[in-house]
Amino acid sequence: AQSVSQHNHHVILSEAASLELGCNYSYGGTVNLFWYVQYPGQHLQLLLKYFSGDPLVKGIKGFEAEFIKSKFSFNLRKPSVQWSDTAEYFCAVKITTGANNLFFGTGTRLTVIP
């Protein structure tokens, strides 16, 4: 069965530190990849997505992610975090030839200390 792994459950950083959150998936075929963010008390929002083309994708609020096909990874990065980035981050995968649903990782909680 397809699975999505986020190995960091809780990450604590000081403001201005760099961020990298890991995401690995287990499907060998063609996938679409997503990062969603859930700010405290708010809806899940799409940060960025990868469908094809340049494996380095840029999203909102200065986030970017790199798709490395050989490693089945789609890690999220931000050079300098802010207190307002405190949230839960979810990696998600859609199999392109499969059903129209997303497989989510269990999420990584990011706490940014001012």
Add this chain to the structure above:
Amino acid sequence: KAGVTQTPRYLIKTRGQQVTLSCSPISGHRSVSWYQQTPGQGLQFLFEYFSETQRNKGNFPGRFSGRQFSNSRSEMNVSTLELGDSALYLCASSLTTSGGFNEQFFGPGTRLTVL
């Protein structure tokens, strides 16, 4: 444009009861997907409806069911509630035409607590 709305926002039920949750998608969106979010399992796909038909179903028991109306509003029902059904139930809508995939927009969720 109004976002995805879900009602009720909070619900408390006891074991054995049944519950119905409602989701109104963004205007013009025809696909509605439901997910269950729990601390241990994360977000898990329940089912997707498109044009009043269930198009996909996740790995959940038959106690979980849903439907979609002609105006694209969707309901999900859980019968014979169990303690483990306590979760945040999220609805997501998208434009998705047949065979395509568009961004899913999520609602705020319904927090179900089973006592």
